Amino acid sequence: MYNKNSAPYRAVFVILARVVMNAFIPILAAVLQAGSFTLDKVILSIRRVGYKSYLGVSFSMLWFSSLVLFLIFRPPLPPELFTGYYAWLLALSIISTILSNVIYYRALASDHLVELQAIDLLKNIPIILFSSILFVDERNPVFIVSAIIATTVVIWAHWDGRHFKIARRTFTFLLWTIGVAPLSIAMLKPLLAVWDPIAFLFVRDGAVAIFFWFLFSGAMRRAPVSAYGYFFLTNLLTMTSWVLFIISYKRSGIVYTTLLFSIEPLLVYFAAVVFLKEKLAWKKAIAFLIVLVTIIVSHLMRG
Numbered sequence: 001m002y003n004k005n006s007a008p009y010r011a012v013f014v015i016l017a018r019v020v021m022n023a024f025i026p027i028l029a030a031v032l033q034a035g036s037f038t039l040d041k042v043i044l045s046i047r048r049v050g051y052k053s054y055l056g057v058s059f060s061m062l063w064f065s066s067l068v069l070f071l072i073f074r075p076p077l078p079p080e081l082f083t084g085y086y087a088w089l090l091a092l093s094i095i096s097t098i099l100s101n102v103i104y105y106r107a108l109a110s111d112h113l114v115e116l117q118a119i120d121l122l123k124n125i126p127i128i129l130f131s132s133i134l135f136v137d138e139r140n141p142v143f144i145v146s147a148i149i150a151t152t153v154v155i156w157a158h159w160d161g162r163h164f165k166i167a168r169r170t171f172t173f174l175l176w177t178i179g180v181a182p183l184s185i186a187m188l189k190p191l192l193a194v195w196d197p198i199a200f201l202f203v204r205d206g207a208v209a210i211f212f213w214f215l216f217s218g219a220m221r222r223a224p225v226s227a228y229g230y231f232f233l234t235n236l237l238t239m240t241s242w243v244l245f246i247i248s249y250k251r252s253g254i255v256y257t258t259l260l261f262s263i264e265p266l267l268v269y270f271a272a273v274v275f276l277k278e279k280l281a282w283k284k285a286i287a288f289l290i291v292l293v294t295i296i297v298s299h300l301m302r303g
Contacts, residue, residue, distance in 0.1 A: 029264075032240050034267035037268045076199065089190060119173060125148060198243065
């Protein structure tokens, strides 16, 4: 009779549990972030809430959340992290976070949520290709092929006759997504090799919050009190998602996490159609479904 307490059984169980957990963490992060992005569009539709007031209030709340986590878990924060090579990487990560949020939320304030989330998928292929070239442990042919398929169908979904159908402000977000965002994501790998995730978010979000507070303090004061409940909820979801996202980066790597996190725009797209009554575009729906199937197949074929 087979003994469930035998060493081989325990080894198989541990391996299966690790695989499920490695996939569960980024998928849960994607679900939480999808909820946050959907709420963001609701917040930006409230009177006297523009992208400036949104960024100022949101990052102040994000920093407070990371402060609470920092005080609870007391992660290590040695002074060596603020010197030399890692200090420059941290500074670049802070600048990248500031620029990416300004570009994204400026576009979101004037365009549909489904458009921006579809374009956000485009960064996956340069992220995966760049990371595969730069980091030996990130090279996986299955993921590279999956990224090419995902990006191709998103481009097809946005092709309207002879040109790319896209709003002017969203075009800036597109350029950032393809050209700069992959470099920003790749910087996380060497940073998270030495930084604790909670300590990293505490320092980075604090620096970004201070910058936005000085830049947008006037706009922050104009935000109505009635919007603060939405602000609290969206930033709670974002903080939880980011912690899980960074943990997955440390556990499973950039490429694997990025590919599984691609489910997030799919969730946002259908949430925007169902709850925000944005128009359903059949090409985008098909594209997102193809991306979802690609993610599932890639996960099953993971070597």
